[in-house]
Amino acid sequence: MTTTAPLVLVDGSSYLYRAFHAMYKADLRNTKGEPTGAVRGVISMLRRLQKDYPDSPIAVIFDAKGKTFRDELFDQYKAQRPPMPDDLRLQIQPINDIIDAMGLPRLVIDGVEADDVIGTLAAQASGDLPVIVSTGDKDMAQLVNGHVTLVNTMTETMMGEEGVKEKFGLPPNLIIDYLALMGDKVDNIPGVPGVGEKTALALIQALGGIKDIYQKLDQVPELSIRGAKSLAKKLEDNREMAELSYTLATIKCDVELELDLAALTPTEPNKEKLLALFQEMEFKSWVEELASGEAEQGGDPVAAPASNYELVLTQEAFEAWLKKLDAAALFAFDTETTSLDYMQARVVGVSFAVEPGEAAYVPFGHDYMDAPDQLSEGQVLGALKPLLENPDKAKLGQNLKYDANVLLNHGISLNGIAEDTMLQSYVLDSTASRHDMDSLALKYLGHSTIHFQDIAGKGAKQLTFNQIALDQAGPYAAEDADITLKLHSELSSRLEKHSPLVSVYRDIELPLVPVLSRIERNGALVSREMLAKQSQELGEKIQALEAQAHDLAGGPFNLSSPKQLGEILFNKLEIPVIKKTPKGAPSTAEEVLAELAHDYPLPKVILDYRGLAKLKSTYTDKLPLLIQPTTGRIHTSYHQAVAATGRLSSSDPNLQNIPIRTPEGRRIRKAFIADKGNKILAADYSQIELRIMAHLSEDKGLIDAFANGEDIHRATAAEVFGVELDDVSDEQRRNAKAINFGLIYGMSAFGLGRQLHIGRNEAQQYIDLYFARYPGVLRYMDDTRKLAAEKGYVETLFGRRLHLPEINAKNGQRRQAAERTAINAPMQGTAADIIKRAMIAVDAYLMDEQPKAKMIMQVHDELILEVAEEQLEAVTNKVEALMAGAASLNVPLEVGLGVGDNWDEAH
Incomplete structure (x- = not known):
């Protein structure tokens, strides 16, 4: 090789798992629901290495499938390792494809581990050029010498010979002895029972390596080690295990490879293929780099975007921003407050963004010692009140319901809620674990935001926002508005590709924001x-x-x-x-x-x-x-x-x-009471999920039963047990109820049997009879499973999409759980959509006609209102009609109504 730059050998298998677990909480996925976190993590690390070592050959080495020579030596080697998670397995091929498209050599050698290939290549190269081993695996410390250095790109640390001594208390040539004595739970290397890290370190520091220790066993009882007197016998009794562990822990540096160092020279990247792969993974920042043709090789994918953030402290600057806001068709808005409790919180500053990268923070309540002069609360909120209350001025935010609630503490009613990035993300993929701004910025923009804990601290000493210095508070608050604006642009373009999702967002979720705010403020x-x-x-x-x-x-x-x-x-x-x-x-x-x-x-x-x-x-x-x-x-x-x-x-x-x-x-529930002169009205959808099942399955038997106003559980019992409606016993009805609800939740014969305290075979007979009487339900379930497997998601009646990332999992239990979800989710989701539509309709009636009534709670399929006694009949009739009309199904929506002095009486 002609290069004098170091050879970089990447422990791909180590980074694969580390990247997966590091990105697990962020739960990065593309819009198809496919996991992408491990791909992002591994490729980010490789790009970082390309930037740090621009002239170096870089090779990526992975473990091969199947057994190695260590399994032949010890059949329990790595036996305790759990199988690879399905979400990680799905990302292996994309990682391989991207590495190949980057032009980096990718090595997988049968019969040995990645460590052994790396050790062999490092040994081959050490006479000609320095070697950088990129890994997070402590076992690799044994390879370190004057020519070989370890680098961990995830922690940004390097470790040479002195670094190994500092970290482990031992030089590199004694790391194998250390591992052999204490064992390794991850790889299931047994070690010597009773010898942990501290004991192994003390033994080696006092006596030397394993060979020395076994030659000096008589000196062990005299050492200042806890349990030293019994330690010599443990060592003697487990000598064969210690020697086996030494062999298992030793990285093989003489693997026969059918390639030489010259084969590790990178080739030119295939930019066209890389672009397609990044687009498929939806790595927006990398796509933009490649598409623009201006990207340098490597580079940090999470670099902070160019920004112009302003801290507004003068009336002149504030008025300039008021003009920008007034002229903007849409602006991002955020409040900074003293508390997360919306009833107690006070606003201490507001931030805005009108264009990407252009944002401002206007503080007025920072009261720490030596805080600079700020505009007053009256100046700022007084000037903003007409703008914020104007329904024709479109506002964008992240969880604007909270901002609406805290502004009410200052006498401002927020109107014109036009967009909410939290809800856009939720409608796009409700199965994602997080929809907070920090997670969304990382997922969709590849940007790591300033976190609240970075400026406020943690735990009991955490500062409230009014105590945070403005040189830190300003960039944090302005970034919130800026990132919200950028997220909206990205999420909108994704939503617009799916018109049913746009409808869910526009017609259900967004209109619900002020409704929920009013219910929360009403209280119970x-x-x-x-x-x-x-x-x-x-x-x-x-x-x-x-x-x-x-x-x-x-x-x-x-x-x-x-x-x-x-x-x-x-x-x-x-x-x-x-x-x-x-x-x-x-x-x-x-x-x-x-x-x-x-x-x-x-x-x-x-x-x-x-x-x-x-x-x-x-x-x-x-x-x-x-x-x-x-x-x-x-x-x-x-x-x-x-x-x-x-x-x-x-x-x-x-x-x-x-x-x-x-x-x-x-x-x-009795403690939830009506105020004087009022009653509690509880309006509850009756058997709504079964009615939705009848609609979705189009089963004639179910539809007829509901259309005729029959007791559905009694009707099912009559069908399943072959008796007349009037002859159905209480026990038969109970069993039919268990079958009705059990099947829509995907209950198996085993589960039904446990619930009814009958055998599995008898329970299966009930299920078979049910499907024979209601064949449309069976057909719906079978069709739904197939469609879910093909698409990776199911939909509600109104187009809400519910992703099922494990619907094609190889693990049978996970796949079956996803199939049960596929059957039930359209019913639960449609029921959720219907109650939300009902809340919006009831709220519109309360706002328009102003009866002496208010919604105070929503629980499952039930709305709870507090109503003046003299208007109870009119409000009850109207609420019943609005709820019954919230959706048009093949069967009627029935609303159960109850009135009382408390919630329990009404329910």
Whole structure:
């Protein structure tokens, strides 16, 4: 080789897994739902190496499939490693294709590992030129010498001989001995039992390598090592294991390779192929580099974009921005506040962006010591109020519902909510784990934003925004507006390719933002006194159950300790173990106790105890703490961009989980009361998912049953069990109800059998009878599975798309779970769309006609309103009509209505 630049050998297998896990939380995917995080991570690392070593030959080495010589030496070698995750397996081929298109040699040698190929190439090159080994694997430290250096591009660290000594306390030539003594759990190298990192290090530092240690075993008891007296015998008894471990840990540096160093010379990149691959992966910044023809080789794909951010401290500068905002067809807007609690938060500054890269932050509430002079709150918000309240001035934001809520604390009603990037991302792919701005910027723009913790700190010492210095607050806040504007451009272009998704976004999600804001601000009136009384009574019942459990166990124990409970159940009482935890301990999980409770009294008591303790801690104790002192009401937060199906979720408190199946749970709903002169109106869709199933499957039997107003569970029982409607027993109806709901949730015969306490074969007969009577349902399920496998997603009646990344997974359990989701998601998602459409319609009626009524909660398929008694009949009739008309199905939408002084009475 003619080059004098170092040879760079990349441990591809090491970076493959590290990149996958590093990018796992960001859950990067393209619009097809295909995972792309590992691809991005590995290729970013290679591009970084190309930039750092522009004149170097770079080769990428991966492990080959199949066994190696180490497996022949020790059949348990790497036996504990879990199989490659499906999301990672899907990314192997794209990574290989991109590396090849980059012109980089890619090596995979059968019978040996990537480490051995790297070791051999490093040995071959060390006489001619320096070698850089790019890896995150500690085993590679044994290769380091005067010619070989390790570099970790993910941590930006280099390690030569002195670096190895500093990190491990040993020179490179003793790393194998170190690994052999302590073993390696990742590779399942056994080592010497009882010898960990500290003991291995102390032994080697005192006596030398393994050969020296075994020659000096008589000196081991005299060493200042914990357990030194018994250590010599452990070493002697496990000598063969130590020697085997030494062989397993040694990187082979004499592999017979059918290539020489000259073959590692890179070729010219295939830019056309690279462009196509980057477009398929949707790596926008890299696509732009290649498409523009201006990109330098390598380079950091997450470089900060050019920006012009302004900190506005004068009236003159502020007025200049007001003119820009007034002239803009759309501007990005964001608030910076003192708290995440929208009822308590105060705005301390606002940011805007009108063009990509052009943004400003206008502070007025930063009150730290030595803070520079700022415009006043009255100057800023007073000037902005007409603009923000103007419905004809289009605003863009990221989670604008929060901004709308906090502005109300300053007497400003935000109108003109035209775009929301959080909702755009959610509609594009609801299965993505995160829709926050930082994650979206990384996913869609390849840009790493300034994180709040970077400027505010962490934990108890974290600053509120008013305490943050303006030289840090300004760029952070302005970037928020700028990135929101750039994200909108990117997400809009993706959404516009799918008109049904545009409709979901424009007609359902965006109009719902002000509706939810109003419901949150309305809040629900809660009786503190009633909750206090319930909490006391629950405490007394919990104490009684604890005493009962102690009697049954034959002595006191901590009922909240799984370990102590396991000892009592499975050792002392000798109850059979029916399931174990991943670590091998007998499980005391709820489903295990529920099964044991059929035959043993203590598990039943434990379940009752857990249920009441959760009610007390989660609701009767906590709800009073969430009552806002200024309103006397609880103000939950509704989340549009969490549940994959489109359903709303809520927090502080989570209203969706307030239990209803037990008397104690229902009593909590009694504490949600109507104000004086009002009643609670609860309007609940009846069996909406079964009605949607009838519509989607077009099954004549189901459609007729609903059209005739029949009790669907009784009708199903009559069909399945072959009896007249009037002759259906209560037990047959219960079984039919379990079948109706079980099948739409993808329940198997085994699951149905467990629920009905019958055998699997009998349960399968019920299912077969059901499908024989309702063949349209079976046809719908089969067609849905096939369509989902072809497209990778399913859709609701209104076009909401639900991606299924594991619908074609090789792992049978994951694939079957995805198939169950494919069947149920269109029903759950359509139900979510319908209740949202109903909320929008009811809110429009309340806003237009101004009756003495307000929506105060939404839970599952139910809307809860607080209505003045004198207008109860009119409001009830109108709400029923609007909800029934929220969708047009082949079967009628039926709305159950209830009225009472509290939520439980109304429900």
